[in-house]
Amino acid sequence: TRNGIEFAVADLEAAEFGRKEIRLAEHEMPGLMALRREYAEVYPLRGARVSGSLHMTVQTAVLIETLVALGAEVRWASCNIFSTQDHAAAAVVVGPHGTVEEPKGVPVFAWKGESLEEYWWCTEKMLTWDGEGPNMILDDGGDATMLVHKGTEFEKAGVVPSPDENTSDEFRVFLQLLSASVAADTGKWTKIGEGIRGVTEETTTGVLRLYQLAAAGELLFPAINVNDAVTKSKFDNRYGIRHSLIDGINRGTDVLIGGKVAVVCGYGDVGKGAAESLRGQGARVIVTEIDPICALQAAMDGYQVKKLENVLGEADIIITTTGNKDVVLVEHMAQMKHQAILGNIGHFDNELDMAGLQRYPGIRRINIKPQVDEWVFPDGKSIIVLSEGRLLNLGNATGHPSFVMSNSFSNQVIAQIELFTKYEEYDKEVFRLPKKLDEKVAKIHLDALGGELTKLTKEQAEYIDVDVEGPFKTDHYRY
Numbered sequence: 001t002r003n004g005i006e007f008a009v010a011d012l013e014a015a016e017f018g019r020k021e022i023r024l025a026e027h028e029m030p031g032l033m034a035l036r037r038e039y040a041e042v043y044p045l046r047g048a049r050v051s052g053s054l055h056m057t058v059q060t061a062v063l064i065e066t067l068v069a070l071g072a073e074v075r076w077a078s079c080n081i082f083s084t085q086d087h088a089a090a091a092v093v094v095g096p097h098g099t100v101e102e103p104k105g106v107p108v109f110a111w112k113g114e115s116l117e118e119y120w121w122c123t124e125k126m127l128t129w130d131g132e133g134p135n136m137i138l139d140d141g142g143d144a145t146m147l148v149h150k151g152t153e154f155e156k157a158g159v160v161p162s163p164d165e166n167t168s169d170e171f172r173v174f175l176q177l178l179s180a181s182v183a184a185d186t187g188k189w190t191k192i193g194e195g196i197r198g199v200t201e202e203t204t205t206g207v208l209r210l211y212q213l214a215a216a217g218e219l220l221f222p223a224i225n226v227n228d229a230v231t232k233s234k235f236d237n238r239y240g241i242r243h244s245l246i247d248g249i250n251r252g253t254d255v256l257i258g259g260k261v262a263v264v265c266g267y268g269d270v271g272k273g274a275a276e277s278l279r280g281q282g283a284r285v286i287v288t289e290i291d292p293i294c295a296l297q298a299a300m301d302g303y304q305v306k307k308l309e310n311v312l313g314e315a316d317i318i319i320t321t322t323g324n325k326d327v328v329l330v331e332h333m334a335q336m337k338h339q340a341i342l343g344n345i346g347h348f349d350n351e352l353d354m355a356g357l358q359r360y361p362g363i364r365r366i367n368i369k370p371q372v373d374e375w376v377f378p379d380g381k382s383i384i385v386l387s388e389g390r391l392l393n394l395g396n397a398t399g400h401p402s403f404v405m406s407n408s409f410s411n412q413v414i415a416q417i418e419l420f421t422k423y424e425e426y427d428k429e430v431f432r433l434p435k436k437l438d439e440k441v442a443k444i445h446l447d448a449l450g451g452e453l454t455k456l457t458k459e460q461a462e463y464i465d466v467d468v469e470g471p472f473k474t475d476h477y478r479y
């Protein structure tokens with residue numbers, strides 16, 4: 001704690017560098033800056049106490065400071081152990097008007113390279129406010145939401161289940177943390193859950209978890225699915241990945257991508273961006289899919305569609321983008337080429353069988369540098385694994401660039417305002433933002449790029465049965 005602000009970051013002295021990059025990012029985030037202007041004197045988030053769990057990057061710093069500008073109090077943690085940019089975390093703590101000696105910003109609990117224990121400690125700190133708890137969650141991947149839900153569930157039951165041999169390391173640490181707090185018998189998580197008006201969720205994986213909770217009737221508060229705003233998933237997941245996938249591979253390995261065979265597992269929004277990113281560098285790209293529609297899309301886009309087991313011997317790079325588990329198993333890894341690169345860009349590391357790799361008889365791990373490991377099989381052949389199987393664009397590089405995140409985060413801010421101010425109108429279910437707001441976010445960013453939008457005449461609008469001012473598409477339109 002310094003100047004009354006609690007924090008845990010790597011190096012507060014890095015704040016000046018962070019502030020410079022935040023200043024540059026603000027210009028590249030016209031959506032967030034427009035929201036700051038629009039609500040300059042309204043403060044729609046006054047009274048909001050937002051607990052945020054989302055990659056603590058420069059772009060997120062601009063999001064956090066937008067929430068603050070709109071009146072919110074905020075506490076933050078990263079949603080991944082490798083994704084924090086330490087200078088951004090420091091700058092957020094110091095704040096635009098503070099100094100290292102006298103920080104005036106926001107409590108942040110995040111640094112690059114946390115252990116799992118530290119990760120869950122940070123997540124708990126971010127949710128633990130002095131006095132009253134948070135009344136809003138802003139989540140990415142659903143870990144903060146899960147902590148509140150599982151905590152409430154175990155408090156009601158009075159016990160925390162013990163881990164068995166199938167429990168992942170991550171969940172084991174999570175259960176340890178909850179055991180301690182449930183044993184303390186303070187009803188902490190139940191109280192936090194009761195105080196929350198809603199959660200806004202950033203990503204595909206977190207949204208899936210929310211729909212599962214809602215279907216089971218277990219959702220404790222309403223949720224807005226930000227991911228499925230068109231200006232989020234069709235832009236961030238795709239064009240963001242197109243930029244940041246090769247950024248991660250290049251910073252991690254600096255291996256020439258052109259001419260190599262790259263396999264992209266999954267051809268959803270992220271997979272489409274990943275394949276394009278690699279093709280843009282001249283790689284020969286092969287796609288694996290389980291869904292015939294996405295597989296056909298890949299074929300029509302000019303990629304070969306194959307089963308993973310049939311391309312292991314030729315792949316120089318394999319990237320998973322599925323949001324599913326067990327996509328590349330250790331048996332697959334053992335058949336990869338010498339010094340082939342393996343990485344995941346989906347939300348959780350269980351897309352790759354990292355546990356199986358660690359247990360493989362005779363395996364040796366040589367750390368090359370942070371977030372780059374060479375795993376040597378007993379026959380002497382090795383593969384290069386990025387970010388220990390965690391999302392490599394944030395582990396090996398700096399994630400998506402500002403402009404695309406401005407789209408995503410504008411939706412986040414709008415969703416936070418919506419749930420904070422109108423929570424009583426929402427049931428405990430998962431909602432999406434109205435299309436009109438999606439179009440508004442797109443318009444701001446189109447204007448910033450100097451794009452000219454054609455205006456419908458009244459007659460044209462009537463002919464295609466839309467309003468002159470939009471929305472321009474039906475809800476089932478797929479873009």
Ligand code: NAI
Nearest residue numbers: 203204205266268269270289290291322323324345346347
């Ligand atoms: P999506 O649902 O659009 O795409 C996933 C695709 O993987 C689907 O087409 C599905 O059919 C396919 N798939 C599922 N299991 C498969 C398997 N065993 N083999 C091959 N294909 C399989 O989801 P989206 O939006 O593309 O997100 C994917 C993941 O990326 C999620 O975990 C999401 O949270 C994460 N994400 C990561 C970002 C980052 O910056 N690293 C940014 C945005 C999303």
